[in-house]
Structure formats: C-alpha cells, structure tokens
Amino acid sequence: MNDSNNTYETLFNAQKANQYHIGQTSYKERIKKLKALKLALEKTYRYELIEAIYKDFKKPKLETDLTEIYIVVKEIKYAISNLKSWLKNQSVETPITLLGTSSYIKYEPKGVCLIISPWNYPINLTFGPLVSAIAAGNTVILKPSEMTTNTSAVMAKIVNELFNNNEVALIEGDVEVSQELLKLPFNHIFFTGSPAVGKIVMQAAAKHLTSVTLELGGKSPTIIHESTNIKAAIQNLVWGKFLNNGQTCIAPDYVLIHESIKSEFVEAFKTKTLEYYSENPMTSESFSRIVNGKHFKRLVSYIENAKTNNANIELGGDYDEVSNYIAPTLISNVSEDALLMKEEIFGPILPIKTYTSIDEVLDYINSKEKPLALYVYANNKKFIKTIINSTRAGSTCVNSNALQYSNHNLPFGGSNNSGIGKAHGFFGFQEFSNARSVLKKHTVGPLHLLFPPYTKFKEKLVKATIKWF
Known part of the structure; x- marks a missing residue:
C-alpha cells in the first residue's frame, strides 16, 4: 500500500472513530x-466559485448562481426548516395482537459516507448531497x-475552513483516487x-455490502403532441436543452414530435435559439463550453456520424x-443506427x-x-395521462423541462439504469439514514398466551387470531 492509500485509510479510520460523536449531535x-456552509456559498466564496467554474468551462455567472449556488442554498434552507421534525421519533400504530407495546421509527445516521460528484454541476452535486449527509448526522x-480542477480547489478551501477532517473532508485527484476510496468499507x-x-x-460497494445512491442518467425523451402551444414549448425546451451547454443529466436527449407540427417546431426552435444565443453563439456570454477535449471529440463524432447516416442538420x-465550442444543434432524419440515438448525448x-x-411513442420509449x-x-x-401511466421514468415534467429538479418536496432520482435511490429534502435525508425500528413492551399483553407448551386451546387461539386479526 502506497502513502496515498495509507492517507485515505487513516482519514477513513478517523471518521469511523468519530461517527458516533457526530451521530449524536443535536438538530441545533x-x-x-x-448555516456556515450557506454563508460560505452565498457570500464568502460565491464570487470565487463563479470565477473558478468559468475557468473550468466558461459557465455563465447567472447559470452558476441559478443552478449551482441557489439550488444548494435552497436545499440548506429546506433542511434547516424541517430538520427538527425529521429527527423526531416517528410513532406507528400498534396492532391489537401487540397490546401493551408501543413502536416508533428512529432515523439514525448510516455512518461514514463517500460522495463522488461529477464535473457538470460540480458545486451543486458535491454540496447538495453533503447537506443531506450533514442533516442525517454522518461523517463524509x-x-x-478531476475535470473541474479550479472549482474543486475552491470547494476544498471551503471544506477545510468549515470542518475538521474527521467529520467532513474533500480529496482532490483523478479516477485512481476514486478507485482507492471505493476499496474502503464505507457505510x-x-x-x-x-x-x-x-x-x-x-x-x-457490494464487496462491503455498502448501501448506495446512484444518480445516473440516460436518454431522457421529450414528447410533443399536436395540441401543444409550440411557442410556449420551445421557450422552455431551448433553455432546458442548452443550459450548461447540454451537459445536464436531465436535459432533453431527443424529441418525439407529431409529424404534423414538425416544420413549425423547427422554425420556432431556430428563432428562439437565435433570440437566446445570437446569430453567433460562440460569442454569447450566455453559452458555456464543453468541459474538455475528450468530451468535445465525442460529441463531434456524434455529429459527423449522423451526417454519414444522411441526417439533416x-x-x-x-x-x-481550440475552445471546445459546439454550436446549439438541431438534427432531424436521424437513423436508429446513429450514435446520437444509441448513446446519452450530454x-x-x-x-x-x-x-x-x-x-409509436410508447413502443419506442418502452423499448429502451x-x-x-x-x-x-x-x-x-388524456394524452398526458396515457404517457405517464404507460411509461416508466425517474421523474416527469409536463409542459416544461428540468423544473422538477428544483422542487425539494419531490424525490429526485432514477430507476434501474438511470439510478437507485432518491435525493433532495427529506428524501435525501432518508438516503443517508437508517430507518431503525424500535418496539417497547410496557405491560403484560396477550402474546404470552401463545408461549409453549402448545396446547389444543392455543392452536384454536392462533386460528382465531389468523382469521380475525
């Protein structure tokens, strides 16, 4: 084991030794x-974070405020407002057969947790889960x-300033660091x-029977019915697709549109994109860049592959x-063999x-x-109801897109290939908690009537219990 591995194990063991102390902290x-994290994001480090993420992939200031800072601050406010009630023991009903007992659910912290976050929303997807982990009383x-190094460096400063590393620590590094961390027996x-x-x-995680929350992705469809108000739909769709330069896990990945309104849709899409990002989006301060050369080349290969399959740009x-720039792009007549229809675009x-x-819509979506x-x-x-009832998805938004993510009363997460577990609000708190069942016996109840020896009378009593209770 090299020095780095020893460092990770030492850090893990320090948090493991400290987990019960942290787990017994009060809601206050x-x-x-x-509140300290909220202050750091809102004021102390806000502009430094905005500058850092701009250096990483030219993310516009307003988008950083809206999709990175505000979302986490909102998560913090929600947790602060509700944490006292979340931590209260949740009483449950007692069946008559357990007369003389009471039962409740206690949400206890899972223990030592690992949060591995991506590059596309580095602040949001690092500190958002951290809020839930802190609320639940874990060490983290x-x-x-490693793709957004400037932002990671600022986040490391924040964590080092606010927390002792035996409670919360941030480790920078490449994929090998993640691989080494994944060898440790996190809770x-x-x-x-x-x-x-x-x-x-x-x-x-399976090697240690560690529980997981997996926030993944996939190809998120957008269905447009002929009854749609195209102007209103396009206003939302263009924003939702090109936000963060399309590098969003819940971005519309492809559109299924009724053929009778395709031409109207295409023209409206062009007009709105021009309005949002100008005739030359490369010069727009509202349009970010692809995060690095690897992802740039991947996306270019998708475009070129579509062209070879006779798609229409x-x-x-x-x-x-040079600048990892790809223009807002709309493509029709795309072959099912094209990479654009096989891979998540991002x-x-x-x-x-x-x-x-x-x-046709249902068969296509449900085949994936x-x-x-x-x-x-x-x-x-009727169309909306049929789509929702006849398909499966982690979340759905009707007549808009991406907004479901910002409602912290809703669980956020996927299903199977798109994820396991939920995040945000109480659902995030639950992910980092164990719902521990507690039953307490107060007085002598009827249960002792069923203790050995098992007589004929007790057999009749059990049959009556099965039938009536």
Whole structure:
C-alpha cells in the first residue's frame, strides 16, 4: 500500500472513530454547520466559485448562481426548516395482537459516507448531497471530479475552513483516487455520474455490502403532441436543452414530435435559439463550453456520424476545437443506427424524430432503458395521462423541462439504469439514514398466551387470531 492509500485509510479510520460523536449531535448543532456552509456559498466564496467554474468551462455567472449556488442554498434552507421534525421519533400504530407495546421509527445516521460528484454541476452535486449527509448526522469524504480542477480547489478551501477532517473532508485527484476510496468499507456511497461508472461503484460497494445512491442518467425523451402551444414549448425546451451547454443529466436527449407540427417546431426552435444565443453563439456570454477535449471529440463524432447516416442538420452543427465550442444543434432524419440515438448525448445536440400515433411513442420509449426524466408537452389531458401511466421514468415534467429538479418536496432520482435511490429534502435525508425500528413492551399483553407448551386451546387461539386479526 502506497502513502496515498495509507492517507485515505487513516482519514477513513478517523471518521469511523468519530461517527458516533457526530451521530449524536443535536438538530441545533447540525443546523449551525448548515448555516456556515450557506454563508460560505452565498457570500464568502460565491464570487470565487463563479470565477473558478468559468475557468473550468466558461459557465455563465447567472447559470452558476441559478443552478449551482441557489439550488444548494435552497436545499440548506429546506433542511434547516424541517430538520427538527425529521429527527423526531416517528410513532406507528400498534396492532391489537401487540397490546401493551408501543413502536416508533428512529432515523439514525448510516455512518461514514463517500460522495463522488461529477464535473457538470460540480458545486451543486458535491454540496447538495453533503447537506443531506450533514442533516442525517454522518461523517463524509467528498471526491469531486478531476475535470473541474479550479472549482474543486475552491470547494476544498471551503471544506477545510468549515470542518475538521474527521467529520467532513474533500480529496482532490483523478479516477485512481476514486478507485482507492471505493476499496474502503464505507457505510453509504452517493455517486453521481454515468450508468457505466455507476455499475463499477455498485460492484465495489457490494464487496462491503455498502448501501448506495446512484444518480445516473440516460436518454431522457421529450414528447410533443399536436395540441401543444409550440411557442410556449420551445421557450422552455431551448433553455432546458442548452443550459450548461447540454451537459445536464436531465436535459432533453431527443424529441418525439407529431409529424404534423414538425416544420413549425423547427422554425420556432431556430428563432428562439437565435433570440437566446445570437446569430453567433460562440460569442454569447450566455453559452458555456464543453468541459474538455475528450468530451468535445465525442460529441463531434456524434455529429459527423449522423451526417454519414444522411441526417439533416436543421440548425448549428459547427464547432471549434481550440475552445471546445459546439454550436446549439438541431438534427432531424436521424437513423436508429446513429450514435446520437444509441448513446446519452450530454451536449448541445438535439435529434428529433416524428410520430403519427401514441402507440409509436410508447413502443419506442418502452423499448429502451428507463430514463432519468421524461418530458411531455401537450394540452390534451388524456394524452398526458396515457404517457405517464404507460411509461416508466425517474421523474416527469409536463409542459416544461428540468423544473422538477428544483422542487425539494419531490424525490429526485432514477430507476434501474438511470439510478437507485432518491435525493433532495427529506428524501435525501432518508438516503443517508437508517430507518431503525424500535418496539417497547410496557405491560403484560396477550402474546404470552401463545408461549409453549402448545396446547389444543392455543392452536384454536392462533386460528382465531389468523382469521380475525
């Protein structure tokens, strides 16, 4: 074992030794920590974080405030407002057969937790889960992505300033660091990333029977019915797709649109994209960049592959390797053999397919893995209801997209290939907690009537119990 491995194990053991102390902290003590993190994000380090993430992939200031800072601050406020009630013992009913007892559920911390966060929303997806872990009373090791080094460095400063490392620590480094950390017997792992890497994390966790939350992704469809108000739909869709340059796990991945409104849709999409990002999005301060050369080349290969399969570039399609720039791109007539229809896109490219019947839509979506999000635009209630009831997805947004993520009263997460477990609000608190059942006997109840020896009378008593209770 090298020095780095020894360091990770030493840190893990320090948090393991400290977990019961942290786990017994009061809601007031946990709220104090959350308020300190809130202050760091809102004021002390806000501009430093904005500058750092701009250096990493030219993310606009407003997007950083909206999708990184505000989301985590909102998560903190929600936890502060509700933590006292979350930590109260939750009484449950006592069946008549257990007369003389009382029962309750106690939410206790899982222990030492590992949070592995991605590069696309580095602040949000590092500190968001941390809020839930702190609220639940855990010790935590954070491992942010190596692809956004400037942002990770600032987050490390924040963590080092606010916490002792035997409670919360942040480790910077590449994929090998994650691999070494995954060898340790954590009590819970919260991972955000691709399904492919999620399988690796789950496999590592299985060796220690560690519970996991996997926030993954996949190909999230957008269905547009002929009853849709195209102007209103496009306003939301263009924003939701090109936010963060399409590098969003719940971004619309492809569109299924009724063929009767395809032309209207394409023209409206072009107009709105021009309005949002100008005739030359490369010069727009509202349009970020692809995070690195590797992902840039991957996305360019998708565009070129679509062209070779006779797809139509309705908008964009141009790119610049020097700055990792890819224009907002809309592509139609995309072959099912094209990479765009096989792989999660995770970039500013939107393929569109047409349909004529709802059965086509359902068959197509249900032939694929369950998506993290499914969007439906329609003014037809029956159509909306049928889509929701006849498909499966981690979340759904009707007549908009991405907004479901910002409601902390809703659980956020996928299903199977798109994820395991839920995040945000009480659901995030639950992920980092064990729902411990407690039953207390107060007086002599009827149960002793069933103790040995087992007589004929007791057999009749059991039969009556089965029948009536």
